[in-house]
Amino acid sequence: MKVDLHVSGATWHLDRPVNEWLDTLPVAAAASVIAGLESGEWQAAQGSLAARPRAISELSEAAARALGLPPAAPHGLDIRLSGRMGLADCALTVRWLQPGRTVTARNVTQDGPWLVVDAGRWRIAHPALAIIELVHRFNASVGADLEQQFRHWAGIRALLGDDGTARLTDAFLAAFRVITPTAVTFSVSTTNDGHVQIAPVVLVSRPARDGDASEHVRALTEADEALLARRIDQLPEGASAFPLANGTYVIVDEPVRQAIAALRRLRHAPQEVRIRAARQPDAVVREMLGAEGDEACVFIETDRFGDRVIDIGQWQPPIVPWIKIPPQEWDAPIESGVRIDGQDVALDAVQLASAVEHIRSAMAAGQPTVKIGDAEVRATPANLAALEQLAAEVSRRTGNRREREDTDPRVLIIETNLERAGFNRARGAARPGVIAMPAGVRTTPKPHQVTGVQWMQRHWVSGSRGALMCDDMGLGKTFQALMFCRWVKELMDSAEIPRQPMLIVAPVGLLRNWEAEIALHLEGTGLGRVVRVYGDHARALKTGRHVDGTARLDASAIARGDLILANYEAVTEYQLAFGSVPFAVTVLDEAQRIKSPGARVTHAVKGLNAGFMLAMTGTPVENRLADLWCIADAVQPGALGELKSFSARYERNDEHVEELRDAVWHKEEEERGPPRLVLRRLKTDKLEGLPPKHVHVHTRNMPAPQLEAYVRALAVRNLTGSSGTLGMIQDLRRISLHPALLTPSLQREELRVEDSARLAATIDVLDGIAEQGEKALIFLESLDLQEADQLPTLLARRYRMRRNPMVINGSVSTEVRQTRVDTFQREKGFDVMLLSPKAGGVGLTLTAANHVIHLSRWWNPAVEDQCSDRVYRIGQTRPVHIHYPLAVMPGHEDRSFDMQLQRLMDRKRGLAASLMAAPAFTDADYRSLLNGLGLDGAAAVLPPAMEAVDG
Numbered sequence: 001m002k003v004d005l006h007v008s009g010a011t012w013h014l015d016r017p018v019n020e021w022l023d024t025l026p027v028a029a030a031a032s033v034i035a036g037l038e039s040g041e042w043q044a045a046q047g048s049l050a051a052r053p054r055a056i057s058e059l060s061e062a063a064a065r066a067l068g069l070p071p072a073a074p075h076g077l078d079i080r081l082s083g084r085m086g087l088a089d090c091a092l093t094v095r096w097l098q099p100g101r102t103v104t105a106r107n108v109t110q111d112g113p114w115l116v117v118d119a120g121r122w123r124i125a126h127p128a129l130a131i132i133e134l135v136h137r138f139n140a141s142v143g144a145d146l147e148q149q150f151r152h153w154a155g156i157r158a159l160l161g162d163d164g165t166a167r168l169t170d171a172f173l174a175a176f177r178v179i180t181p182t183a184v185t186f187s188v189s190t191t192n193d194g195h196v197q198i199a200p201v202v203l204v205s206r207p208a209r210d211g212d213a214s215e216h217v218r219a220l221t222e223a224d225e226a227l228l229a230r231r232i233d234q235l236p237e238g239a240s241a242f243p244l245a246n247g248t249y250v251i252v253d254e255p256v257r258q259a260i261a262a263l264r265r266l267r268h269a270p271q272e273v274r275i276r277a278a279r280q281p282d283a284v285v286r287e288m289l290g291a292e293g294d295e296a297c298v299f300i301e302t303d304r305f306g307d308r309v310i311d312i313g314q315w316q317p318p319i320v321p322w323i324k325i326p327p328q329e330w331d332a333p334i335e336s337g338v339r340i341d342g343q344d345v346a347l348d349a350v351q352l353a354s355a356v357e358h359i360r361s362a363m364a365a366g367q368p369t370v371k372i373g374d375a376e377v378r379a380t381p382a383n384l385a386a387l388e389q390l391a392a393e394v395s396r397r398t399g400n401r402r403e404r405e406d407t408d409p410r411v412l413i414i415e416t417n418l419e420r421a422g423f424n425r426a427r428g429a430a431r432p433g434v435i436a437m438p439a440g441v442r443t444t445p446k447p448h449q450v451t452g453v454q455w456m457q458r459h460w461v462s463g464s465r466g467a468l469m470c471d472d473m474g475l476g477k478t479f480q481a482l483m484f485c486r487w488v489k490e491l492m493d494s495a496e497i498p499r500q501p502m503l504i505v506a507p508v509g510l511l512r513n514w515e516a517e518i519a520l521h522l523e524g525t526g527l528g529r530v531v532r533v534y535g536d537h538a539r540a541l542k543t544g545r546h547v548d549g550t551a552r553l554d555a556s557a558i559a560r561g562d563l564i565l566a567n568y569e570a571v572t573e574y575q576l577a578f579g580s581v582p583f584a585v586t587v588l589d590e591a592q593r594i595k596s597p598g599a600r601v602t603h604a605v606k607g608l609n610a611g612f613m614l615a616m617t618g619t620p621v622e623n624r625l626a627d628l629w630c631i632a633d634a635v636q637p638g639a640l641g642e643l644k645s646f647s648a649r650y651e652r653n654d655e656h657v658e659e660l661r662d663a664v665w666h667k668e669e670e671e672r673g674p675p676r677l678v679l680r681r682l683k684t685d686k687l688e689g690l691p692p693k694h695v696h697v698h699t700r701n702m703p704a705p706q707l708e709a710y711v712r713a714l715a716v717r718n719l720t721g722s723s724g725t726l727g728m729i730q731d732l733r734r735i736s737l738h739p740a741l742l743t744p745s746l747q748r749e750e751l752r753v754e755d756s757a758r759l760a761a762t763i764d765v766l767d768g769i770a771e772q773g774e775k776a777l778i779f780l781e782s783l784d785l786q787e788a789d790q791l792p793t794l795l796a797r798r799y800r801m802r803r804n805p806m807v808i809n810g811s812v813s814t815e816v817r818q819t820r821v822d823t824f825q826r827e828k829g830f831d832v833m834l835l836s837p838k839a840g841g842v843g844l845t846l847t848a849a850n851h852v853i854h855l856s857r858w859w860n861p862a863v864e865d866q867c868s869d870r871v872y873r874i875g876q877t878r879p880v881h882i883h884y885p886l887a888v889m890p891g892h893e894d895r896s897f898d899m900q901l902q903r904l905m906d907r908k909r910g911l912a913a914s915l916m917a918a919p920a921f922t923d924a925d926y927r928s929l930l931n932g933l934g935l936d937g938a939a940a941v942l943p944p945a946m947e948a949v950d951g
Helices: 018-023 027-039 053-057 061-066 128-141 146-160 171-175 222-234 256-267 271-279 281-289 349-365 381-398 401-407 447-462 477-493 508-521 535-541 555-560 568-573 575-579 600-606 625-635 643-651 654-664 704-716 721-737 757-772 783-787 790-798 814-826 861-868 897-915 923-932 944-950
Strands: 002-006 009-013 042-045 048-051 076-082 091-097 108-111 114-117 120-123 166-168 177-179 183-190 196-207 214-218 241-243 248-251 309-314 369-372 375-378 410-414 466-469 502-505 530-533 563-566 585-589 613-616 693-701 775-779 806-808 831-835 851-854 880-888
Touching (some): 009 053, 018 027, 027 042, 027 061, 053 128, 076 128, 076 171, 091 128, 146 177, 146 241, 146 248, 183 256, 183 555, 196 222, 196 271, 214 555, 222 241, 222 248, 256 271, 256 281, 271 281, 271 309, 349 381, 410 575, 410 600, 447 466, 466 477, 477 502, 477 508, 477 585, 477 613, 508 814, 530 555, 555 575, 563 568, 568 575, 575 600, 585 625, 600 625, 613 625, 625 643, 625 654, 704 721, 721 757, 721 923, 757 775, 757 851, 757 880, 790 831, 806 814, 814 831, 851 861, 861 897, 880 897, 897 923
Parallel strands (some): 076 166, 177 248, 502 563, 502 585, 585 613, 693 880, 775 851, 851 880
Antiparallel strands (some): 002 009, 009 048, 076 091, 108 114, 183 196, 196 214, 369 375
């Protein structure tokens, strides 16, 4: 077989038929020839076979060698510019470089697809041959068509790549870029005056990461995109060339030019049109183009708000008339429905002001009741105070609206489902996917974790919009969520679903833990490229300035990532950016953060464009069943109806709660049909090997100073009205912890253990813990005791500790908090840590301790149990002891505040076993608590023994 090498390619003279000759070639070489014959780059004739230069350059080295061709040239290319770009004397020259040198090779000539060096011949491989061809076309277009010349240069720049084939020593050429977009989209932002604006974004195509298709990516930096928008506004409509900064040009062909012209008109359209475009981009652009074919197809819808978004406007906290703002100004996190005499009464601002005046008039006239709306309400001071409280809140939220409109940022306005279920998207079309454990998971899942992942997968394939994972602490919710996300990524990698980023939203202190869990449990690249949008990481993604109201987030950077890690604050502050990016999966960790229907963070999360939303929390009902409704309304909008009806049915009548549980709680034995909304398992049922947990109640008689302060508080407080009731409870709560807490500043007097029954009982417990060389957590929300340094100093001195016990509360930064946790976990021997329930009750693993002391009580047993679970979780090897020190009155233990509260908490905890979380504290609970102290709810009534102490 003879091969002729010539300028137009190569010719093989065959001594047998082509098919027989192909059978003698290696498979790779034969496949290249067959593909070339089909594309026309190879030509077969009688007794010969010819290949064009392009086909020769694109052969692999192994195929070229099998076909008897010279090896690929090891020489490099250097491209230079002579003359000035755009002028008649402009030309590009190509120099060949010797391997390893930076000087032009001598005796080097090009002969079609061949490079002749001295007496040797080399094959010019791709992309070098394509670059040379484009250089010839560039030089041929000089002086004729500047835009075409720029297009040829754009092709050269695209071929240069990073493989060292060619380089640019010419400084101008190195900086000169020409972008020729293949498609266009737009991003959404707000102007300095708070209006919505559209910014054109040009896209170029590139091979997709899976190699099976192409994908569109942004062609410009964010700074260049901003400049492009200005150039589009400045140049006449229909322009096809846009000079940017630093030698960058954008040259567009039809129909991209038409799409850009439409976006230019859209930028100057009325505000309502731009808002509609942000919600329905493809439809609006098609309307403006007036096209159904290629012109419309070049618009790629990348940024789009979710279906729940109905507008973009100023933030106005929604008024939920049947939800009242808690009147107490203290730490008990109590929320309750506004039920005036057991009736839900929804009032707008005008009706509310009228109702307040009606009650006042009725009380002045001695009338027992008054008509408010459709309800007959008692004219009492308590009802008047409740309505006045709500009126003040409504006034605060709605007052000075014009001033707020000048300063508040634009937010996503959503269908709230508060008074009517206007947005019902609990389920959609079925999705692809086979229920099976994903590949690339290092850790072997436990049986209950396999069940949990399968439950998520069943939600996915059935078309569910989301699910609520409420497993008990320590069952591995994070691990289960990661396995599910890995499974979804496999669907993307196999092109069964479009490639979209996944979003994990969590308190900032937990986001590093998510990355650690990914590294621990998942192989390879985990879930792909991570984009961090929290803390210092977010700075690189921010543009504009807060001081002039232009601060925003680069949505394109979010869209380009595979896994986005963000805290709730970032999602709230930059909700237009987050809301414009379609996410395949959104995971909400500690989802109780969105339990309040009127909170801005709740609206921001519900406005996300989430294909599937997984909410995770061990306590979906922290204070009231409406918490569960609010989280469920994010993951499956409309599944539980509107809030007003839900609250009326389930929060007013405990008999219906079991009905709710049966409707939404998933039963693991149910294998068929769509899975239910909520999955809840307890670690005591699912985890083997957990150590035993013991609960200890330590009662201690109040010493004389504490008893005297306690009795005086009962004697002097008038209980008329809700503020009097709650004021007395607060005073008794403080005194029962330590009488010194009634003083303006604890630092003004010595903290004496012997003055507090609770503190004395705690010291007794710590004595035993120190003797055993074990560790303890003390949960205490009183900052006075935490930060005055008296309690930490007192403990350090008593137990001869080398440092004061560490404190974790809301004022401790994330970094310091983690450092203290690591120190506590690492150091050996007796130690104590003081924590506030809010800051230390979630997100921490402190299994180095096996004792938990609740020195002061949180009003929700679910939150209190969360605190205890800091030590009772996977990794704990010793028996766990939960301690409740209680201060009681001598001879009247049952009437003591601590004992009454303990019984109330036990009752709530018992209800929580069937409801997943305890019901909210109600006015009836407060009255029951005070009646248990010997009070009738109207005035202080002292038992004889108390009078004797007081006298």
